[in-house]
Amino acid sequence: MRKKLLCLTCLLVLAGCENTPVKKTEPQAAATTPIESPLDREIKSLLEKGISMSERKRQVSAIEAAFTRRTTPQRARQLAALCFTKTLGTPFMPFDLAEIALAETGGSRLSGVAVSSKGALGVWQLMPQRAKSHGYTPQDMENDEKCAEAAVRELFTKLHIADGNLERAKKLYCGQGPQANAYLKKIRHLRLEMLTEMERQTEHIAMEESGIKTP
Numbered sequence: 001m002r003k004k005l006l007c008l009t010c011l012l013v014l015a016g017c018e019n020t021p022v023k024k025t026e027p028q029a030a031a032t033t034p035i036e037s038p039l040d041r042e043i044k045s046l047l048e049k050g051i052s053m054s055e056r057k058r059q060v061s062a063i064e065a066a067f068t069r070r071t072t073p074q075r076a077r078q079l080a081a082l083c084f085t086k087t088l089g090t091p092f093m094p095f096d097l098a099e100i101a102l103a104e105t106g107g108s109r110l111s112g113v114a115v116s117s118k119g120a121l122g123v124w125q126l127m128p129q130r131a132k133s134h135g136y137t138p139q140d141m142e143n144d145e146k147c148a149e150a151a152v153r154e155l156f157t158k159l160h161i162a163d164g165n166l167e168r169a170k171k172l173y174c175g176q177g178p179q180a181n182a183y184l185k186k187i188r189h190l191r192l193e194m195l196t197e198m199e200r201q202t203e204h205i206a207m208e209e210s211g212i213k214t215p
Contacts, residue, residue: 061080061201063094067110071109079101079110090156101123103186105124124154126141154173
């Protein structure tokens with residue numbers, strides 16, 4: 001009789017152990033389901049395309065340094081951030097937008113109110129009619145964010161005309177003829193400046209991580 005009671009007790013304990021986890025784990029599984037934000041999806045999409053987010057961030061750091069040589073540190077930081085955010089989800093990298101800004105208004109301290117002799121406006125120097133074609137007013141070009149958006153759209157338009165040749169698209173951004181050829185040379189020089197800065201920063205980080213003191 002005692003053996004039967006002991007067996008029944010063990011069976012009841014085992015049955016209780018088997019049923020208890022089911023009630024606890026079901027709501028936990030639902031509570032821990034990750035929710036992707038739009039930014040998470042954007043980053044995931046870029047990574048699936050083989051675009052490294054770390055590379056984009058490295059470019060932004062070099063862009064900020066290049067911009068700081070021409071304007072205030074705060075403005076350099078703001079414009080560098082635009083080069084990052086406004087090229088997300090596009091065929092372009094931050095360097096592509098930064099090169100145009102430097103080529104167009106680097107000599108004018110990257111001013112948002114810069115106006116060329118031909119009437120091009122803003123940091124990225126959009127002609128009024130081109131700004132309008134992308135849904136912006138000429139006055140919008142004084143707003144750095146809107147000017148950057150218009151510049152990306154303009155470069156994308158030129159990329160289509162250039163059959164996907166990005167270097168030619170940048171040349172077309174300026175126009176045609178000898179002036180456009182000189183513009184392309186300037187673009188290449190500016191990219192070299194930023195690549196050199198990015199390499200310097202990478203070496204600096206590597207030395208710090210290895211414990212070597214840097215000046």
